[in-house]
Amino acid sequence: MVLPRRNGEKLCSPFRSINVSIILIWTMVIYIVLDISLHLLSINHEQIRSEVKKDSLESKPDMKALASGEFEESESSESDDAVPSEKSCNTIEDYIDVKEGQAREAEDPWNQLKWCLPPAACRVNGHLIERAKRRVFTDLGANSFHTSIAWFATRYPVDFTEVYGFETARNLLTLPPGWDENSNWIDPGIHGWRKIRSRAGMVPSWFVRRVKTINKAAGVKDTGFSVNVTRFIKEELKLQPEDAVIVKIDIEGAEWPILYEWLKDPAMPKIVDELFVELHYFHPDNNWGSVKQWSREDATKMLAELRFKGFYAHYWD
Numbered sequence: 001m002v003l004p005r006r007n008g009e010k011l012c013s014p015f016r017s018i019n020v021s022i023i024l025i026w027t028m029v030i031y032i033v034l035d036i037s038l039h040l041l042s043i044n045h046e047q048i049r050s051e052v053k054k055d056s057l058e059s060k061p062d063m064k065a066l067a068s069g070e071f072e073e074s075e076s077s078e079s080d081d082a083v084p085s086e087k088s089c090n091t092i093e094d095y096i097d098v099k100e101g102q103a104r105e106a107e108d109p110w111n112q113l114k115w116c117l118p119p120a121a122c123r124v125n126g127h128l129i130e131r132a133k134r135r136v137f138t139d140l141g142a143n144s145f146h147t148s149i150a151w152f153a154t155r156y157p158v159d160f161t162e163v164y165g166f167e168t169a170r171n172l173l174t175l176p177p178g179w180d181e182n183s184n185w186i187d188p189g190i191h192g193w194r195k196i197r198s199r200a201g202m203v204p205s206w207f208v209r210r211v212k213t214i215n216k217a218a219g220v221k222d223t224g225f226s227v228n229v230t231r232f233i234k235e236e237l238k239l240q241p242e243d244a245v246i247v248k249i250d251i252e253g254a255e256w257p258i259l260y261e262w263l264k265d266p267a268m269p270k271i272v273d274e275l276f277v278e279l280h281y282f283h284p285d286n287n288w289g290s291v292k293q294w295s296r297e298d299a300t301k302m303l304a305e306l307r308f309k310g311f312y313a314h315y316w317d
């Protein structure tokens with residue numbers, strides 16, 4: 001089939017109608033359309049800008065709380081009171097996060113590692129851990145290497161520069177060889193991939209070299225059997241507020257005298273950045289018969305009082 005030649009083609013050609021006045025009219029139309037759309041666009045931007053501004057103003061108290069907790073040094077607890085907050089943080093009771101018979105909330109900042117969630121409503125001392133030159137993990141009642149040292153090594157978001165493991169049972173806390181980061185690869189095969197040889201349940205050897213084991217009990221006195229941990233931290237390790245110091249305590253009831261000392265010692269919450277403690281108390285729910293003198297209420301109160309005094313304290317079990 002032959003398509004008939006369209007006679008109207010010439011009429012539709014744009015070149016046919018070109019003359020100066022038409023060009024002028026089109027230029028003006030394009031100019032007006034462009035001007036209106038640019039104007040609308042800028043209104044839109046202005047709106048977004050003011051919304052962002054409003055948002056950041058509203059979140060300012062949080063930012064300030066964060067900054068005063070994370071960037072300032074220990075003296076910040078007084079200035080924290082200036083942060084507008086619904087919650088009163090003036091008594092030990094204000095720091096009690098759970099009532100008897102009430103379940104702990106998984107999302108409660110007190111239940112999380114300090115660096116994972118927004119800060120708790122009542123502030124404690126602290127600073128950004130990765131800025132510290134000394135990042136020290138002190139494990140009182142370390143048990144075997146994989147019980148908590150390996151747990152902290154693999155889960156705590158920092159590479160500790162020093163680790164001290166207190167464990168009275170001599171053969172319990174033995175250090176594994178650790179894997180060598182540089183040779184822990186399977187050679188590239190025909191696929192050209194490099195694969196990690198082993199990692200599960202292990203830590204690198206550089207980390208193992210940073211661990212010191214102390215086969216003595218953690219306590220309040222220096223005896224042949226126990227170490228005064230307050231003296232150990234302050235005088236032997238010479239730890240300062242600017243160091244990042246993480247302490248875990250699980251010593252079957254011996255934590256109480258140490259913690260009572262620390263409540264009376266304003267220097268300790270400045271030195272210790274995060275405290276994980278298993279408080280042993282007597283209750284039908286557990287069978288800790290050796291700690292008859294302390295009740296669950298004592299444990300709840302102790303945790304609250306530690307926080308009141310500025311310790312970022314968690315319950316560890």
Ligand SMILES: *[C@@H]1O[C@H](CO)[C@@H](O)[C@H](O)[C@H]1NC(C)=O
Pocket residue numbers: 220221222228230231232234235
């Ligand atoms: C433990 O050490 C601290 C810090 O040196 C000291 O103040 C305290 O008196 C010591 N405790 C005992 C029972 O010696």
